[in-house]
Amino acid sequence: MNFRIRLDSKQQKDFLIDRISGIDIFNKPMQPPKQMIAVKQALYALVLSLTLFIFSHADAVTTIEFWQFWTDAEIKPVITEIVNDFEKQNPAIDVNVTDLTWANGHEKIVIALASKSGPDVLELGSDWVAQFADAGHLADITASTASDSAQFRGWGLSTYNSKIYGWPWILGTRVLFTNRDLITKAGFDSVYHPINFTELKKAVYKVDSLGKSIYGWGSNTAEKHRLYKKFLPFFWSYGARLFSDDGKYCLIASDYAVDALKLYKELHDSCGYVADQRGIEDAFLDGKIGFIISGDWLLKRIEQEERKINFATTLIPGTKFPGKSFLGGEILCVNNASEKKEAALKFIKFISVPENQLKFCKANRSSTPSNKQSQKNEYFTSNPHFLTFDKQIQLAIHPPVDPDWVQMEDIIERAVEEALFGKDDLVAEPLRTARRKIEALKNK
Amino acid sequence: MNRSLTKVLGFALPWSLTFLFVWLFPLVYALVMGFTDYNLLRPDEAKWVGFQNYSTLLADPDFINAIKNTFIFVLGTIPATTIMALIMALLVNRSFKGRGLFRSAYFLPSITSLVVISLIFTNLYQRGGYIAQLASMIGITVPEYGFLYDNATALYSIMAMDVWMSVGYYMLIFLAGLKSIPDELYEVAEISGVGYFRKLFSITLPLLKPVALFILVINTIKSFQVFVEIFVMSKGKFDTMTMVYFIYEKGFTTTLQSGYASAAAYILFIIIAVFSIIQFFLLRRKEPLW
Numbered sequence: 001m002n003f004r005i006r007l008d009s010k011q012q013k014d015f016l017i018d019r020i021s022g023i024d025i026f027n028k029p030m031q032p033p034k035q036m037i038a039v040k041q042a043l044y045a046l047v048l049s050l051t052l053f054i055f056s057h058a059d060a061v062t063t064i065e066f067w068q069f070w071t072d073a074e075i076k077p078v079i080t081e082i083v084n085d086f087e088k089q090n091p092a093i094d095v096n097v098t099d100l101t102w103a104n105g106h107e108k109i110v111i112a113l114a115s116k117s118g119p120d121v122l123e124l125g126s127d128w129v130a131q132f133a134d135a136g137h138l139a140d141i142t143a144s145t146a147s148d149s150a151q152f153r154g155w156g157l158s159t160y161n162s163k164i165y166g167w168p169w170i171l172g173t174r175v176l177f178t179n180r181d182l183i184t185k186a187g188f189d190s191v192y193h194p195i196n197f198t199e200l201k202k203a204v205y206k207v208d209s210l211g212k213s214i215y216g217w218g219s220n221t222a223e224k225h226r227l228y229k230k231f232l233p234f235f236w237s238y239g240a241r242l243f244s245d246d247g248k249y250c251l252i253a254s255d256y257a258v259d260a261l262k263l264y265k266e267l268h269d270s271c272g273y274v275a276d277q278r279g280i281e282d283a284f285l286d287g288k289i290g291f292i293i294s295g296d297w298l299l300k301r302i303e304q305e306e307r308k309i310n311f312a313t314t315l316i317p318g319t320k321f322p323g324k325s326f327l328g329g330e331i332l333c334v335n336n337a338s339e340k341k342e343a344a345l346k347f348i349k350f351i352s353v354p355e356n357q358l359k360f361c362k363a364n365r366s367s368t369p370s371n372k373q374s375q376k377n378e379y380f381t382s383n384p385h386f387l388t389f390d391k392q393i394q395l396a397i398h399p400p401v402d403p404d405w406v407q408m409e410d411i412i413e414r415a416v417e418e419a420l421f422g423k424d425d426l427v428a429e430p431l432r433t434a435r436r437k438i439e440a441l442k443n444k
Numbered sequence: 445m446n447r448s449l450t451k452v453l454g455f456a457l458p459w460s461l462t463f464l465f466v467w468l469f470p471l472v473y474a475l476v477m478g479f480t481d482y483n484l485l486r487p488d489e490a491k492w493v494g495f496q497n498y499s500t501l502l503a504d505p506d507f508i509n510a511i512k513n514t515f516i517f518v519l520g521t522i523p524a525t526t527i528m529a530l531i532m533a534l535l536v537n538r539s540f541k542g543r544g545l546f547r548s549a550y551f552l553p554s555i556t557s558l559v560v561i562s563l564i565f566t567n568l569y570q571r572g573g574y575i576a577q578l579a580s581m582i583g584i585t586v587p588e589y590g591f592l593y594d595n596a597t598a599l600y601s602i603m604a605m606d607v608w609m610s611v612g613y614y615m616l617i618f619l620a621g622l623k624s625i626p627d628e629l630y631e632v633a634e635i636s637g638v639g640y641f642r643k644l645f646s647i648t649l650p651l652l653k654p655v656a657l658f659i660l661v662i663n664t665i666k667s668f669q670v671f672v673e674i675f676v677m678s679k680g681k682f683d684t685m686t687m688v689y690f691i692y693e694k695g696f697t698t699t700l701q702s703g704y705a706s707a708a709a710y711i712l713f714i715i716i717a718v719f720s721i722i723q724f725f726l727l728r729r730k731e732p733l734w
Contacts, residue, residue, distance in 0.1 A: 107696045114484045131700075135485035221593045222681040274589040275571065406698050421595065421682070 062343045063094040065119035067109065069330075070364070071099045078363040086350045093343045113137040113335065120338040121347055124166060126157040126328045126398065127225075127405055133165040134403035139334040140165060144345050152352070153393075154370045158331045160401045166331035167348045168370035170360065173325045173396040174233060174293045175388050176200075176317065180310040182207050182214065182290045193314040195321035197237070197263055200291070207290030208271035216271030218280035218292030222417040226277050228409050229326045230293055231416045233316045234260040236397050237323030242408075243400065250438040252412065253431040261419050261427045268420050285309055299385055300365035313388040315395065327396035329370065368393050404441050411437045478707035484700040497707035507708060509683070510690040511715075517603055517686060518667040524607045525614055526659055532611065533618035534648075547619070554613035562676035565605045566592065569677075598682035602673050610666075614659050621655030622648070661723045668716050687712045 070079055076099070083095045098119065100108055106128065112118030113132060124132065132138050142164045149155060154168030176193070184190045186206040194200035208216030220230045240256035243249065251257070273280060273289050284292045285307050293316065302309060316323040332348045334341050350356065357369035358377055367389035369375055380386045399405055415434035419427050478497055482490040501507045536547050553561060568575045569591035576586045587594035591601040625648065633643050671688040678684040680693060687708065695705030 110484055110696065110700060114487055132485065135483075137485065221589060224679050224681070274593060279570065410698050417681070421593075423595075 061092055061094055062340050063096060064121060064338075064340050064343050064347060065096050065098065066121045066347065067098045067100055067105075067112075067119040068123040069100050069102060069105055071101065072364070075360070075363045078359050082351060082356050082359065085356075086347055089350070090343075090346065093346070095347060113337075116337050118335050118337065120335055120340050120344040122333050122335060123169070124331045124333050126154075126331050126401075127409065129158050129166050129331055129333065130160045130401045130403045130405060132333070133160045133163075137336050138165040139336045139338070139341055141167065141334060141345060148349070151372055152370045153372060154327075154329050157327070157329050157398050157401065158333070160403075166333040167352060169330045169332050169352060170357070170364075170366050171327065171329040171368040171370055171393055172295055172366075173327055173368065173389060173393045174229065174295050174316070175325065175392045176314045177284060177292050177294050177298060178312045178314060179207075179284065179287060179290050180312055181287065182210065185210055186290070190310075191312070193312060194291075194317050196317050197234075197319055197323075200317045201263065201267070204267055204271050204291055214288055214290070215273035215283070216290045217267040217273070218284055218289045219268040219272035219274045219420075220280065221274050221276055222413070222421060223276050224413065225409070227413045227416055229328070231261070231264055231412070232397075232399070233293065233323060233325045234264050236325075237316060237318035238263075239319065250435045250442070252415075252438060253428065253435040257431055258428045261416065261431060264416070265419050265427060284311075296365060296367040296386075296389055299367070303365065313385045315388065315392050322392075322395055325392050325396040327393060327398040407441055408438055411441070474706040474709060477703050478710050480703045481701070482703035482706070484695070484702050490703065493703070497704050498711070501704070501708055501711065506685065507687075507690060510685045510687045513599055513683065513685055514668060514670070514687045514712075516599060517606075517670055518664060520600070520603050521606050521610070521667055522660065522663050525610050525663060526656065528607065528611045529614035529659070530618050530652075530656070532615040533622055534644075536615070537619060537622045547616075550612035550615055552612065553609045554616075556609075558609070558672045559676055561605065561609055562673050565601075566677050569601050592678055593682060595683045598678055599684045602677055602684060605677075606667075606670070606673060610663070614663065617659055618652065618655060621652045625651045657723060657726060661720060664719050664723065665716055668712065668719070 066083070068079065070076060079097060083097055087094060100123075106125075109118065109122060109124070109128075109132075113135075118137075129138070140163045145155070145164050145167070152168055154171045155164060157168055157171075158164055158166035178193060180190045183192055183203060183206075186203065186209075188203060188206070192203070194203050204216035206216070207214065220227050235257055238256045238260040240254050240260055241251050244251060268274065273283050275283065277294075280289065280292055281294060281298055281301065283289050284294075284298075285302065285305070287309060299313075301307070302311070315321070316325045318324065332351065334344045334348070338344055351360075352371060354369075354371050354374035354377070357371045357374040358379060360366065361369050361374070362379060367380065367383075367386040369380075374380075375390060380390065399409070402408065411434050415430040418430035418433075422430070477490075479492060479494060480490045481493050481497075532550055536543055536550070567573055570576070571588070571590040571593075573590070575591065579586045587597050591597045629647050629651075630643060633647060638646070669688050670686050671692065674680055674684055674686055674689045675692070680686070680689045685693075691705045691708045691712070694708065695702050
């Protein structure tokens with residue numbers, strides 16, 4: 001590069017030539033200092049090598065995006081540890097983890113998938129799988145599950161139109177929690193547990209009669225996505241079904257269903273401590289409620305908060321012992337728009353190996369991993385409460401894997417709300433309204 | 445193009461681009477979407493359905509209920525907020541010891557996060573909460589399961605919280621209006637031997653008319669768009685579904701029917717526009733409003 005100095009007048013030039021001992025620098029290009037040239041060359045070399053490194057690295061490393069819902073201070077480090085272990089074993093794959101919340105995670109996933117972007121691997125609640133699969137946003141992983149299917153349970157949660165769209169990760173169900181001290185005060189043996197609805201009703205009434213601030217039953221208020229999970233165990237345990245075998249007819253207003261809602265309403269109206277799930281659990285842990293239906297997260301809370309409550313977990317009663325409960329779970333899915341499906345599946349399989357499921361369950365006090373091998377670990381078999389959950393999960397039913405399930409769930413919840421909180425003391429009519437709405441939805 | 449015009453366009457460009465792409469484009473896009481069966485998960489399958497979304501909406505009992513609840517909210521909160529803000533502004537405009545403290549205290553809820561306030565009030569309203577205990581102490585019957593779990597009280601409880609939260613903000617605007625009234629008018633009135641209420645009705649209130657109407661307009665728009673309180677406190681349950689919550693639920697949670705939700709949003713837009721036009725008309729009136 002040439003450096004020249006431009007001066008406008010001859011006088012200026014002459015003046016400067018004179019000042020620098022007669023050397024005419026104006027007609028000779030100035031050379032930059034040697035050090036500057038060396039620095040420049042080094043910079044060029046650095047940029048070139050960096051570019052080469054980036055391009056070569058980009059070819060070698062695949063980065064997959066993983067969206068998940070576990071942000072708890074105890075669980076997140078375990079997720080990070082599992083991801084780090086995976087990256088160590090698979091140096092060609094990097095995993096970026098993004099945390100979602102249950103409050104708005106669904107909306108974020110919907111928007112991401114709608115824009116044909118989104119993560120490669122995503123954790124979905126089992127109720128959402130059909131909705132996304134039906135719209136073509138989830139990859140069909142049926143072929144990849146063939147060799148592993150026998151080792152896992154919960155495939156029904158992610159099977160839609162005979163194809164598998166997600167890998168069951170952690171399963172969940174609800175059991176009956178009993179306050180032993182209260183049932184003893186009510187005249188029962190401390191190990192007593194109701195084996196059918198008649199016995200449950202009797203025990204609930206007896207506990208409820210212990211005092212003004214003691215309640216027999218914990219009853220959910222009109223809480224979205226939760227109320228139906230409490231009603232459906234009654235519904236199924238009475239032998240009611242949502243649809244006929246061929247799926248053509250909605251049976252939600254059958255006599256069995258009406259009986260189930262009658263009992264649910266009676267417990268609610270006569271002996272119910274009515275609050276949201278958290279409120280019910282608070283009252284149960286404070287020793288105010290005899291019986292509640294809850295999940296294994298309550299075991300974690302009791303342990304973390306060092307509660308001194310004397311409680312038992314038993315199977316949900318039925319008309320004949322034992323009853324049915326609700327089955328749901330966390331499903332790991334692959335985005336159909338992902339270009340890294342192979343790496344995504346590899347990661348999902350790694351998360352689901354027995355050791356990693358065990359790590360996760362220990363951190364979260366989850367009782368029911370999807371991996372059958374993992375479930376055999378002493379951590380699960382030595383805990384009587386976990387054993388209850390394990391038994392209950394074998395007697396649990398999952399809602400239909402249907403793209404319209406989220407709407408159906410809303411319709412069912414409205415019917416139960418109407419029965420519990422409506423002006424009219426009706427049970428059958430809200431269920432008939434629900435049937436009409438569900439049939440209209442299916443025939444649209 | 446001369447240089448001054450280039451400069452003008454240059455200065456206007458950032459705002460114009462923002463207006464075009466952030467405001468106008470979504471507005472027009474939503475309008476078009478309202479005439480389709482656009483589903484968020486199936487954008488490629490959207491079909492033109494004409495006015496079907498609008499006719500379905502007007503026959504949808506949930507939407508009609510949401511309109512009813514929104515009007516109850518608007519018509520219930522605006523007069524209460526405006527009158528209370530005016531009274532409080534008149535009170536803190538007087539000179540007394542600790543006036544600054546009162547002004548700050550009343551304004552404090554306005555600078556607190558709405559989500560935080562909603563969570564606090566959710567606790568206050570629950571069964572056995574402070575409000576239920578206070579009400580019981582003075583012999584008022586409280587809902588058995590808590591104020592937010594009863595069809596008869598849930599919406600009104602949220603409205604009461606909204607009034608409590610907003611009143612300080614509008615008080616400050618009224619206070620600014622009061623400060624702009626020339627002292628000479630009051631001095632003349634005092635020399636003429638006019639009493640407090642005469643001064644209030646003949647000087648203060650007529651001169652506060654533009655401020656009051658400004659408050660009415662912005663409060664109406666804000667109240668029609670009530671969402672956060674409902675989202676945090678009731679999720680639209682117990683007869684608290686409002687129009688914006690309905691739009692959110694249809695568009696983003698249960699059915700993902702963005703076309704349907706967009707049509708509902710345009711009905712809300714028309715309602716707000718009509719109210720705003722009426723209020724602007726009142727604002728331009730020359731003759732006294734009261």
